[in-house]
Amino acid sequence: MPNVVIAMTMWSEVRQNRGEEQEAELKKVNWKTLLNKCRIKRFLGTYDSAWNIINYYKRHQVNVQVS
Numbered sequence: 001m002p003n004v005v006i007a008m009t010m011w012s013e014v015r016q017n018r019g020e021e022q023e024a025e026l027k028k029v030n031w032k033t034l035l036n037k038c039r040i041k042r043f044l045g046t047y048d049s050a051w052n053i054i055n056y057y058k059r060h061q062v063n064v065q066v067s
Helices: 016-030 047-059
Strands: 005-008 039-042
Touching: 005 047, 016 039, 039 047
Parallel strands: 005 039
Antiparallel strands: none
């Protein structure tokens, strides 16, 4: 699973500090076992944000499949 990304969404729906608290909670509790197996990225609902996630993998020469 090293090539899997969990893209966190809805950042425009919450205050940034609240979103960061929720993100930290998910990483600490719910996704703790996933953190060493996959990447967690923020998707900000924009074209640029989507490409930032995809380009991370392109820079590391990983084949990208979006589903």
